[in-house]
Amino acid sequence: MGANTSSKSPPFDENEDVTFDHFEILRAIGKGSFGKVCVVQKNDTKKMYAMKYMNKQKCVERNEVRNVFKELQIMQGLEHPFLVNLWYSFQDEEDMFMVVDLLLGGDLRYHLQQNVRFQEGTVKLFICELVLALDYLQSRHIIHRDIKPDNILLDEHGHVHITDFNIATMLTKEIQVTTIAGTKPYMAPEMFNSTKPTGYSFAVDWWSLGITAYELLRTRRPYHIRSNTSTNEIAHVFKTATVMYPAAWSTDMVSLIKKKGRLNCDPTFELEEMILESKPLHKKKKRLAKKEKDTSKNNSSQACHLQKHLEMLQRDFIVFNREKVRHHHDDIQTITLAKSGGAYKDN
Template sequence: MGLGQSSRTSVSEDTAEVNFDHFQILRAIGKGSFGKVCIVQKKDTKKMYAMKYMNKLKCVERNEVRNVFKELQIMQNLEHPFLVNFWYSFQDEEDMFMVVDLLLGGDLRYHLQQNVHFTESTVKHYVCEIALALHYLRNKCIIHRDIKPDNILLDEYAPELFQQFEGTHPEYSFAVDWWSLGITAYELLRGQRPYIMRANTPANEILQAFHKVHPCYPAAWSPGIKSLLRQLLCVDAQKRISCLSELQDMDYLSDVNWDTVLSKQIPPGFLPNRRRLNCDPTFELEEMILESKPLHKKKKRLARKTRENGSDGSPQNGKIQQRLESVQRDFLVFNREKSRKTKVDANTNNLNTEETHKAIQDGQNNNISPSPCLSG
């Protein structure tokens, strides 16, 4: 969950609002139902980031705008060593952009598919780091809702949670994330999930399986890891480990120095291959060959669209156009560099004011008068 060092260097002197032109597009590394992710480099600072971009029209058509805006609102208020932290958001007439920490180690799903064997000590360490992230989110009244290997990214040090934050929900609480943590830890250790289900399995069958099917714990696993997994995978949420303090009370984790874990001073048990990009290479091929509106040609495409009086050849009905205009108006622009600089400047001004006030008080208390000016 550790952060890449590229996003921890000094704050850029140029803290103006950023836009697409401030970044050099390097390569595509992932995609979702209506969004894609690429590696970018900020031209002024040379820092590397991951940039997620979402097509506005697709978001509107699929009624996802509210979720995107909620994600933007939540992420701008979060910053933690074991979260993929949010740096910038901006838009153009086609897309919404989110720029976040870049982690080149790939996600845990990718490494499972590469038949990586995670040792018990490595999984134990991952559990501790993810637990610290969940504790931070809980203090922010946030349920992650999607803890799984796909959303745990690696750099050269450790894993890190990515995306899918959600507020509290009346039907479940924070315990759901700890259940997912147990499922993830089990899969990392064994290479398969404790419950075999499919995406189309009915909900009632899933619930029955949780009560009737008991996960298999191989004899080679230590009693400590078995106890941890059983308490995380307890079907009764009231009896499940569901907070950091309960986890820390376990004998199995009594040897963990939590401050050392948080400061990422423990050497990782698994190191991703630094000589290659740990992701599916087909994303890059699809972007270059199959994508009708490739990102690297955006500037020319938008310029041509402007010359053609704003027509892109795809007429939209009035309702869709109104919703697109609403997205343009309500989109949240964010710049963490600028926010940090503003905060530092404010703290410096407050400190200077306090020091000046204290100096005046000290002078009055000690009956010290200003020295007279001397002329030569």
């Protein structure tokens, strides 16, 4: 009895703020222009997560703060088995952190680059799971706007999960969505109207899903569109191109597309983070202490302007804790059941 009790994780304290110190950094697995991703383990529960961390100064300099806040706002309201769900968000002086589901199967782009040929039955399963996820997003009035193999991760059981809500947007009755956003080869025709901006809706995600499904089956996309292809060229491609469907594909699959245990990542990310990275996570505490001393010495107008924006970011950042949300929800359910206990007993 005593041994079992001592091996349990400490109980969750809903008043405690989750911070960087609550996690052990295990390894780096990826990086973007101003954000990096590593595998972490939470100290109390021993659960594994992926931690994305974004440098505040770079976000301010590249005018990306609004996108980060928007992504946080959207993700804290979502939870679905075929999404990469947000668990915690917090910040320190240097970085903003997002802790999400850890998926060890790699993204579908990685597998395409490894010359994996997906069977039709496998792609059908992927489509079904992605349709459920997109239907859920639509029920929450969310357009993802960047569905592509790069943003679809596999778990260890082979199920797919949509990630990266950096350019997602919320569709409302009051505001029409007209902004051109996404990755050109996967963007729907209605997003390329060159004469006047026209509103678009959830259908753009279904189009991207169709392009993705075609690419998974054939290892190339149905239209010859690249990231540097001009809007006029893209419009011409959509008008003139004929999409080829191999004879080996089932009629059901063609009809559908017409309607619309190891870590799979590049191991050089680990080397870059631990050896070449100028600001590695494991040296963060010493670095922040030095930064505090240096800041007091620098009083230039440019530094003051940057500092002002960083202070605004610090103030407006959205802190989130899914465990706390769930705990609060469970309490409400318990109270509700207790109040209606008499009715349940009668039944």
